[in-house]
Amino acid sequence: MNDNELDRLMNSWDVPPTRRSLRDGLMRQFPRAERLGFIRPLRWALVIILASAALAVVTMAVGEAAQNSDSYADSPIVRFLNHVYENFLQGREARRVEGIVAKIKQSDPKVYVDRLLMAPLEYGPAKTMNVLVPQEGLYSISLYRYTRLRTAGGRSTGWVEAGHIHGNEIEFQAGSKQVRIECSQPIVDGDRPVFVMRRR
């Protein structure tokens, strides 16, 4: 039997087609990033609308400022522009936090309270995470930098900056306890603040 004949004979050994279950089974195990509801499909439309609105407003503001330079800084148009800019920054921050939380989920986070291994991390709404701290209560963790600015009826909602996230570790103070969450891989570049709120 020559090489060519052997090759032809070997080629008679076919492979069965792959089944749908291969893809479905894999996707069932895939750790998806949580979706931001209906906003996500519309995000580009939203960006275009905001950019157009901002451009129109800037054009108007420049014209108005030229006519009345004294009231420029306090004008409703400038305040509106600031508002739009802040919303943009907050949106960008929300996407960053979404990415960090997805990384945490994939890196087998271990929770230590005063160096003792605790129950696994739980994930709450709006990219928050929950940790049960013995004798101190349930603490929610947020990595969203604007958390401290959230207010309800002029009063703070209780989020306080209590620690930081660096490399593969999240550390914060929960009452008298030191909480450390250790991930199997680096989850941020540099350092970020961590905000916590005691739930009960």
Place this chain on the structure above:
Amino acid sequence: MGKTSKKLIRDARRGQEKAFLRLFDEHHLPLFRFAWRLSGSIADAEDIVQECFLALLNPNCGFDPARTALRTYLFGVVRNQWLKRLRRREQRESAESRNCGTPETEAYRGEAAEAVASAIADLPDTQREILLLAHYEQLSLVEIAEITQLEITAVKSRLQRARATLRETLAAYAPRIERVI
């Protein structure tokens, strides 16, 4: 590895389903073929391929795009997963599963295919994986050497030995190749 694959892996690790599916669509067929020919079982091949893609999501998986092509890395993972499974099974159990195969697997084998599958299954594991990668997946000797962590000369000699054994085992089919294929 192109920039696209790098970006797809990064996005998949961030939880983006579309990126993960694209990686799967681009690479799963050759991996499934290799896993199925190694294991002889559709269920085992599916498990191995799934584990292979899930491993890619772990940033500590050992994949370095600067050193290895994604395709080569993935074949290596399939091989390692298969070896792991092989070690877990008892030798007898393994031989039985190879000889019998599942009904769904048998349905795809004709007379000649059955003889080829059986002859390849009887090769030593170290020759079999090299033959499968070289003949069925058309990988170069360099790529196979990288996957099996052998010298190129060793890969070449094992491939030659495997083909010589097959030529001998399947000699009975030589006169009727035109008819059976």
